[in-house]
Each structure stands twice: as C-alpha cells, then as structure tokens.
Amino acid sequence: MAVASAAVLSLDCAEPEALAEFYAQVLGADIQPVTTPDRIEIVAPGGSRMAFLRDHGFAPPSWPRPDNSQQAHLDLLVEDIDAAERQVVDMGARPLDTKHNGGPRDVRIYSDPAGHPFSLREV
Numbered sequence: 215m216a217v218a219s220a221a222v223l224s225l226d227c228a229e230p231e232a233l234a235e236f237y238a239q240v241l242g243a244d245i246q247p248v249t250t251p252d253r254i255e256i257v258a259p260g261g262s263r264m265a266f267l268r269d270h271g272f273a274p275p276s277w278p279r280p281d282n283s284q285q286a287h288l289d290l291l292v293e294d295i296d297a298a299e300r301q302v303v304d305m306g307a308r309p310l311d312t313k314h315n316g317g318p319r320d321v322r323i324y325s326d327p328a329g330h331p332f333s334l335r336e337v
Contacts, residue, residue, distance in 0.1 A: 222263040227328040230254045230266035274329020288332040
C-alpha cells in the first residue's frame with residue numbers, strides 16, 4: 215500500500231507568482247486558486263503538480279556544483295528540443311549548459327527565471 219497518493223515538486227523562490235506563471239506556460243498547466251500569496255500551485259495536463267513557495271531570503275542555486283553532491287533539477291521531456299529551447303528562452307529561461315547539443319542523447323540545461331536548473335530532453 216502506498217504511503218502517499220501524489221507528489222508535488224516544490225521550489226523556493228522570491229516571487230512565486232512569476233515562477234508559477236513561467237512553469238504554467240512551459241507545461242501548459244493551470245494555476246490553482248491562490249489560498250496564500252506565499253504558496254502557489256500549478257497542475258499540468260496528466261496531473262503533474264508543482265508548488266512555488268515564497269522565501270524572502272532566497273538565493274538561486276548554482277550550476278554546476280562540482281565540489282558538492284548533485285542538486286535536484288527538473289527534466290522536461292519534449293518532442294522537438296530546438297523548438298522547446300526557443301520557447302523557454304523567450305519565456306525567460308537562461309542557458310546554463312547547451313554546448314553538447316545535438317545527437318541522440320541531446321540534453322540542454324537552463325535555469326528558470328528564479329535560477330533553478332532544469333533540462334530539456336527529447337523523448
């Protein structure tokens with residue numbers, strides 16, 4: 215028997231409204247009615263959920279961190295990585311590691327507007 219019925223990926227940030235809007239656009243998700251301005255949730259088609267939590271002292275993570283263990287990041291599975299790259303950059307993402315783009319194992323790493331790393335991977 216499962217302990218939990220679902221999981222929500224929660225990201226700390228300075229501006230939850232702006233980050234929720236970014237990921238809602240990226241995932242085609244709906245922003246849920248706000249119950250508190252310090253926590254905003256989105257629900258994507260298929261049921262994936264994310265929450266954005268206000269942290270007044272938020273400092274963006276760094277990428278990469280070779281002397282520390284790997285940070286968590288979000289992998290976004292896309293059909294056309296070149297088109298997805300153009301879209302996320304237009305929405306405010308910043309490239310972190312795109313030098314190895316191309317080929318069958320193409321992975322491109324970006325930061326969202328608050329600095330959290332995420333990758334685009336072709337399915």
